[in-house]
Amino acid sequence: MFEGVPLTWFLIVATLMFFIGIYGFLVRKNLITILMSLELILNSVNINFVAFNKLLYPQHLEGMFFTVFIIAVAAAEASVAIAIIINIYRRLVNIDVEKMEEMKY
């Protein structure tokens, strides 16, 4: 672990990021912002992975690899999500999440 920085601090940062992301996901109406909130959630998980990997198994790199995977998947997911958002925009001229209720019952 980095000298002088306890694990708890990492966890506090990660938790804060996670709940800020959740809050944004639930509250913001703009699809782009919701996507950004989602990235926050993912990255908070990344911090946890890295921190715990360094603490528990310093000789191994599984946590790091997982982080890299998550970043790659997040990038792919972001591109797909943005493509969807662009299509929605073309169709509705709007990206307000509350206006998208065509799929209800």
Place this chain on the structure above:
Amino acid sequence: MINFGFTVWIVLIPLIIFVLVGFFGNRFKPVVSGIVGTSGLFVSMALSYYTAYQYFFNVPRVGDAFQKLIAYNTVWLRLTEKLHIDLGVLLDPISVMMLIVITTVSFMVHLYSIGYMKGEKGYERFFSFLSLFSFSMLGLVIATNIFQMYIFWELVGVSSYLLIGFYYTKDTAVAASKKAFIVTRFADVGFLIGILILSFTTGTFDFITLTDPNGTAITQGGGIMFLGLSTMTWSMIFVFMGGAGKSAMFPLHIWLPDAMEGPTPVSALIHAATMVVAGVYLVARMFPIFHFSAPVALDVVMYVGAFSSIFAAVIACTQFDIKRVLAYSTMSQIGLMMFALGVSGYGEEAGLGFMASMFHLFTHAFFKALLFLGAGAIIHAVHSNYMNEMGGLRKHLPITHITFLIACLSIAGIPPLAGFFSKDEILAAGHEKSLFLFILGLTISALTAFYMFRLYFSIFWGKEQNYHHTPHEAPKVMTIPLMLLALGAIFAGLLPFASFVTSDGKPLAMHIDLAIAIPAVLVGVFGALTAMVFYRKETNIPEKISTALGGFYRAAFRKFYMDELYLFITRKIIFNYVSRPIAWFDRHIVDGSMNGVSYVTNEVSTRIKSFQSGQLQQYAWVFVTGAVALALAFIYLWTN
């Protein structure tokens, strides 16, 4: 020993003809179908005669008895190792005799139909159905096991249905065909139940095993008792129910008179000579079981046969439609055959009734087919079915007149024509049983002679009517079968029938007992003379008698209200008390429970559908709340 494998072709040729004529008949001129059908049947007939010759003269007998031969056999459906359904050819005296009867009459009818059906719509259809019928009937008589017999039994019913409803644009014909099919089908349910009980008790379908007097099926006895009768008795009664339906025995006879709506050659073939005797054949085929294991069922056969016979004879005296008279006459004669089987014992002299029954079946086929074909020629000439619209036809239809007279004399039992010999044997068999049955037989003979000569004199004598055009004799193609069948009606009785067909296969010496023959002939002559007095010249005696008899005559004229009784039972009782409650149950209970399920589903889904709002963040909120709640729950559980 000769190989009888070729007998398969007797059956298969009509099937091939049916397929050929049925599919390709309409590509050629109609008469081609007729010729192809007739020549096919001719080949079948020739093969049958050859088979009979070989079977009766060139097959070595065992202990003087004709053996049952399996000429061909193939397993059709294997149910278990022991129980399997075969298709094959069984040759024994009665099946060989039936082969001859069926192919001969069928050939004559085919030939006759070439002329009779000329110019009819559906000529090819008619011939293909005739071939289908011949195939089914031949398959029925050569059946090696009871299940094969059942299959062909149903096929015969179908072809009868198709042929009765041949004029499918005529409402009465359609109704008659449906009636025939439903009534016989109803009886066949009984037959099937009988087969199932029988095969369950004995573990086999095979006729040879079943009817061997020393075989396990018979020696194991009647089986457990149910309602005072043994299992075997019940199964035989059910089997006889099927036979009674096909053979138009009381009370399942109601379809036969209506079946006369079909073309007349069909009536001659199916409803006089062949299909209707299938019931008799069935009982004869199963005779050892009836006799050894189920004597009560054999008594049922006797009573049903005797009652049907006298019942039909009385009705026949009052009808005016010539084909209906013949139909009731057929029913009466078949009743006699059943009666003869019922009084018969097994083996040697005791088996006289069996022999008499088969003999009568044989001769009856000739003269009854002749009567029907003659009636067809008459109807062809005057375009009417009613005898009171006929009269004085003897000058116009000389050949029909002579052949019809021969058939009438034959059925009335005047020696030395065929009917005399066979009826004499039946009366002798009845006499051996009891005097009452003998007198009953004599009464039936007298009635038979009376109604046949009533028919004869009304048609050919009496006052000449105003016909639309002068009646003319039928073409040669129709009169030749009449003449050939007339030869059969004269000489068939002279065959030493008892040397060939007996209950146990051993030849029997046939003798004419004068004490029986003389009364039999006398009552026949008496009946015929009475009819002559009544109907030869126009007199008012019949009216006087019918008014004197009053209610009884009216009842007989209305066929003892059997049709009305059936309608009453079905419409008023079965429809009201069985069908309606079932329909109510179906509509309210069955449909109701289904409707209830769909109603509940519908209600619940309308209530809960607002959960699916389409709001993404609402879903996410529920998800997060749930996840947090789960997390809290786990933490709580772990920490405790």
